[in-house]
Amino acid sequence: xxxxxxxxxxxxxxxxxxxxxxxxxxxxxxxxxxxxxxxxxxxxxxxxxxxxxxxxxxxxxxxxxxxxxxxxxxxxxxxxxxxxxxxxxxxxxxxxxxxxxxxxxxxxxxxxxxxxxxxxxxxxxxxxxxxxxxxxxxxxxxxxxxxxxxxxxxxxxxxxxxxxxxxxxxxxxxxxxxxxxxxxxxxxxxxxxxxxxxxxxxxxxxxxxxxxxxxxxxxxxxxxxxxxxxxxxxxxxxxxxxxxxxxxxxxxxxxxxxxxxxxxxxxxxxxxxxxxx
Amino acid sequence: xxxxxxxxxxxxxxxxxxxxxxxxxxxxxxxxxxxxxxxxxxxxxxxxxxxxxxxxxxxxxxxxxxxxxxxxxxxxxxxxxxxxxxxxxxxxxxxxxxxxxxxxxxxxxxxxxxxxxxxxxxxxxxxxxxxxxxxxxxxxxxxxxxxxxxxxxxxxxxxxxxxxxxxxxxxxxxxxxxxxxxxxxxxxxxxxxxxxxxxxxxxxxxxxxxxxxxxxxxxxxxxxxxxxxxxxxxxxxxxxxxxxxxxxxxxxxxxxx
Numbered sequence: 001x002x003x004x005x006x007x008x009x010x011x012x013x014x015x016x017x018x019x020x021x022x023x024x025x026x027x028x029x030x031x032x033x034x035x036x037x038x039x040x041x042x043x044x045x046x047x048x049x050x051x052x053x054x055x056x057x058x059x060x061x062x063x064x065x066x067x068x069x070x071x072x073x074x075x076x077x078x079x080x081x082x083x084x085x086x087x088x089x090x091x092x093x094x095x096x097x098x099x100x101x102x103x104x105x106x107x108x109x110x111x112x113x114x115x116x117x118x119x120x121x122x123x124x125x126x127x128x129x130x131x132x133x134x135x136x137x138x139x140x141x142x143x144x145x146x147x148x149x150x151x152x153x154x155x156x157x158x159x160x161x162x163x164x165x166x167x168x169x170x171x172x173x174x175x176x177x178x179x180x181x182x183x184x185x186x187x188x189x190x191x192x193x194x195x196x197x198x199x200x201x202x203x204x205x206x207x208x209x210x211x212x213x214x215x216x217x218x219x220x221x222x223x224x225x226x227x228x229x230x231x232x233x234x235x236x237x238x239x240x241x242x243x244x245x246x247x248x249x250x251x252x253x254x255x256x257x258x259x260x261x262x263x264x265x266x267x268x269x270x271x272x273x274x275x276x277x
Numbered sequence: 278x279x280x281x282x283x284x285x286x287x288x289x290x291x292x293x294x295x296x297x298x299x300x301x302x303x304x305x306x307x308x309x310x311x312x313x314x315x316x317x318x319x320x321x322x323x324x325x326x327x328x329x330x331x332x333x334x335x336x337x338x339x340x341x342x343x344x345x346x347x348x349x350x351x352x353x354x355x356x357x358x359x360x361x362x363x364x365x366x367x368x369x370x371x372x373x374x375x376x377x378x379x380x381x382x383x384x385x386x387x388x389x390x391x392x393x394x395x396x397x398x399x400x401x402x403x404x405x406x407x408x409x410x411x412x413x414x415x416x417x418x419x420x421x422x423x424x425x426x427x428x429x430x431x432x433x434x435x436x437x438x439x440x441x442x443x444x445x446x447x448x449x450x451x452x453x454x455x456x457x458x459x460x461x462x463x464x465x466x467x468x469x470x471x472x473x474x475x476x477x478x479x480x481x482x483x484x485x486x487x488x489x490x491x492x493x494x495x496x497x498x499x500x501x502x503x504x505x506x507x508x509x510x511x512x513x514x515x516x517x518x519x520x521x522x523x524x525x526x527x528x529x530x531x532x533x534x
Binding site for chain 1: 292293294295296308309409413473475476477478499502505508511
């Protein structure tokens, strides 16, 4: 039974931050998790999941320090999913910037095959010069860069070379022709710190995904960067994504809501990236 | 009938949280279709004497009949038995003690004595594992999360103690549930505020493995937006009867009704 659920059918809704699993990961239940994402997406009304796969998700190299071979296999599986579900799945090319040549080749290969953006996780700090060639290629291809961010990171955390909003802002200022998607503002850490530092960086878009649903967070996002720079997404928790969408329905006028639901995404991804284009 | 067992009134000391007044919480409840809420006094959780917030809470509940007061009790304060009597007299659904926020051992003899007295007097005991994600807290907010072993020990303090644990995640719940006897586990309830839905499907898994009858609707509002727990339920495939249990029936059982 779905009690008091709001019907979102026949409206476009783009999840700009999704993930899928595959056969070479630690998860024996990968098929169930992928199916669950799609099933929940249908109930929520998600028309397109824009997703990435981070290598082997830790099976044969670390999630955030993926080996070149794991990176390639993950991207292959992402391409396969995009081919299997051309109406509702699009892919980001995930790359590890420590392997510059491989990263550039993967971006070219996967975008030629139909992927629509670049995913950078936490293998290198966002303000590191190693990211520059990747961003130049993203600019050439007109592709946005989704960058994993630890909101307000003030110390090292194990398992990742996590960036904070200030470091992404530095990168974004160096590449004003690239649209950067600041990952999961609700994904843990101090979102207030992030919103302060990206407020005036116009090519940084804030993705609302993450399990965090702090009271006041969405209002602060709108106040900091405005609806034209917010993107809807879920990441690992579709329930919190749906909750934020419902909250925004009450918070914003319909025009602003449509920007966040899909129009901003259509604007920053390459032309023709989505079925509705 | 839809009841939120995990709501707060009053300001939060560590960041600005909108909508903490009773009228604002009621408006949020209307927005998501919540009929009633069990409310706790949020600032009192951080006071040396958390019971000083109880009078205000009782007064707020008298003025707003949809709000039911969960009185704070501190087992190291001399008045703790008085608070239990006060709660019973006021028809409060439960009392709450948050040892990690009080800065006391969560399973030492004072907490065990409180749990035992709650069991003997038929007053459910509420505890929160956390209010915010550890990663996002103020640097001076150093209260530990409530540990699962403390809940296991408190469940053994008295054969009739009933405990409602707020904002626990899947791993915590499984550790307590399967680390307890079936009889002990039947005296513990969990709210769904911190249990992930799809694609990980932690809540669906727990409803299957631990049992639908053990869970209640809770949101953590206004620290967290109440839409989350409703969306979480809407993403489950529940019968109307199961949904009713989660939305109010299990909470009634917790109260012994």
